[in-house]
Amino acid sequence: MNETPKKADEATDARETARRPRVMPDVTKALASDIFSGRYPAGSSLPTENDLGVEYGVSRTVIREALKVLAAKGLVLSRPRIGTVVCDQDNWNIIDPQVLAWHAPHALDDKLFDAILETRRAIEPLVAELAAARATLQEIADLEAAWRGMAGAGEDPVAFSRSDIAFHQILYAASHNPIFRQIGNLIDTGLKFSLEATATISLDRRMEAVAAHREVVEALRMRDAEAARGAANRILDLAARDLVSAKKLKNN
């Protein structure tokens, strides 16, 4: 629980943590944060691998493996003699849940939320339709279990959000389209970071959401694609409304 945020804080030593545990993921995350925070803007060069090793107090091996991960996600590009340069934002694999998780804490701007909501608008109704046709009985049961978690969350917004996320994940998986399932993972990651926003919505609004989610479960059970689409659109209307409320709240 006692996390050491370790703000990089380019203090020349900064590596008081003597141990040598799994360190590569931490270095990867730190480098990603330095990119998203603007410390290394797009087009700029990172320090050399040796210098990065000194800065983070790890060997060049760890730095290289971390950079390979970042390169695999389109954040950087390494070339001999040139060094490692930060790619243009268009090349960032923002679809990757991990990239979004690294990105969200820094640029939690409304634009990203809008983009995610637009994406949901596009695919969630179709996902619900497909799920109505393809969901297994087990998936429908899991969906109802998640709904029950939402309905029974009471005053606990964290439990509500967790069940909400689980609901969407199951729904996207029930579309039996691997691409949609992946996008569902992405949306879940986005929802997790908007948890503080959803936590502010009132109880009766949450009850409205519960009712809309219930409609989805019923539609799937009846194999009614049209009803599933309608319920999905209703959920999105509520989500859009809550997002607007959260924005207003934030601007005050």
Added chain:
Amino acid sequence: MNETPKKADEATDARETARRPRVMPDVTKALASDIFSGRYPAGSSLPTENDLGVEYGVSRTVIREALKVLAAKGLVLSRPRIGTVVCDQDNWNIIDPQVLAWHAPHALDDKLFDAILETRRAIEPLVAELAAARATLQEIADLEAAWRGMAGAGEDPVAFSRSDIAFHQILYAASHNPIFRQIGNLIDTGLKFSLEATATISLDRRMEAVAAHREVVEALRMRDAEAARGAANRILDLAARDLVSAKKLKNN
């Protein structure tokens, strides 16, 4: 100078790269192929890093960096003492264009094409709508240039497909939604691998596609979202029809 041929390296180097070029990307691709081909099924363990190094004739460093890339894309998971195991297919980052490019040559099954077409059905009409509202004049001009490439391709199916892919890439980017742009890259990758299928469609069908694409350009110029959506749906109808034709052709 003095080349050190080192190992036999039966890598079947058809090219003239007698030197020691960048090998890590090749090893990564080879390992990915071995996974997609079923040589290493989901849940199974890969050989140890040392054994893999011997097998591919490279140092353990290269093997580790390649595995890190695969792990970043959700294909494998490495743990001490356990080894490196192939993740379940649900965890594969099929959204990643590189993963799709590795995947396509092996499992070019219809299911994947259907999934991609479903995804296009979901988002392309909305992308067209958004592009009608947000596209810059430059983007519209680029779109028309790509259309001109399609119209002027004549009998050359390769030139036609290349322009077709460029058209969609520009359109998705013109939606000014980073998520859609990413998905556009994915779809382009998928289209590239269905090139041989599209190459078989007749000239008049291609002319129909040209006309539908023209409608999109016109709608964007008029900032007519509804017309853009309609034209996008028409393109998808044609694409679906051609996909059915390609399937029939393949099954004969």
Added chain:
DNA sequence: ATGATTTAAATAGTCAGATCAGTAGCGCTG
């Protein structure tokens, strides 16, 4: 002086061997 060519330097890429740390499986103890 100018342009082309050669040389040098800097950096990522690769290699080799060693040590560290975590865990599954086995043997030991009770």
Added chain:
DNA sequence: CAGCGCTACTGATCTGACTATTTAAATCAT
């Protein structure tokens, strides 16, 4: 038989060196 440590195996990290590539400076010919 149950619980507990021991050991071997494997990935994780470290170290230090060398190679290959490419930019940029330096040199040479015109």
